[in-house]
Amino acid sequence: xxxxxTDGRTLVGLFLCTDRDCNVILGSxxxxxxxxxxxxxxxxxxxxxxxxxxxxxxxxxVESDMYLV
Numbered sequence: 001x002x003x004x005x006t007d008g009r010t011l012v013g014l015f016l017c018t019d020r021d022c023n024v025i026l027g028s029x030x031x032x033x034x035x036x037x038x039x040x041x042x043x044x045x046x047x048x049x050x051x052x053x054x055x056x057x058x059x060x061x062v063e064s065d066m067y068l069v
Contacts, residue, residue, distance in 0.1 A: 001026065004058040008034030011050055012063055022054025 001015045003024060013029030030044035 002061045002063045003052055004060075005052065005056045006058055007056070010034075011047070011052060012044070013047075013050065016049075022057060024052045024054070024057065024060070026050045026052065 001013065001024075003011045003026070005011065010032040011026055011029050012032065013026030016025040016027045018024050027049055029047040029050035031047050031050075032044050033042060
């Protein structure tokens with residue numbers, strides 16, 4: 001999943017769970033900083049397990065199905 005946050009960062013990782021407050025847990029997460037040209041620029045920062053508070057979520061998208069076997 002790709003989650004865009006209110007501060008301009010984007011996290012990409014495997015969706016693990018959510019709760020009633022819309023907090024999201026991502027596994028194997030990578031952080032991409034806000035870029036002026038495109039999403040793919042810059043090296044990602046590896047976070048691993050990440051919790052994103054629901055009030056910071058701007059959008060959630062399915063990134064790809066490359067993890068499905």
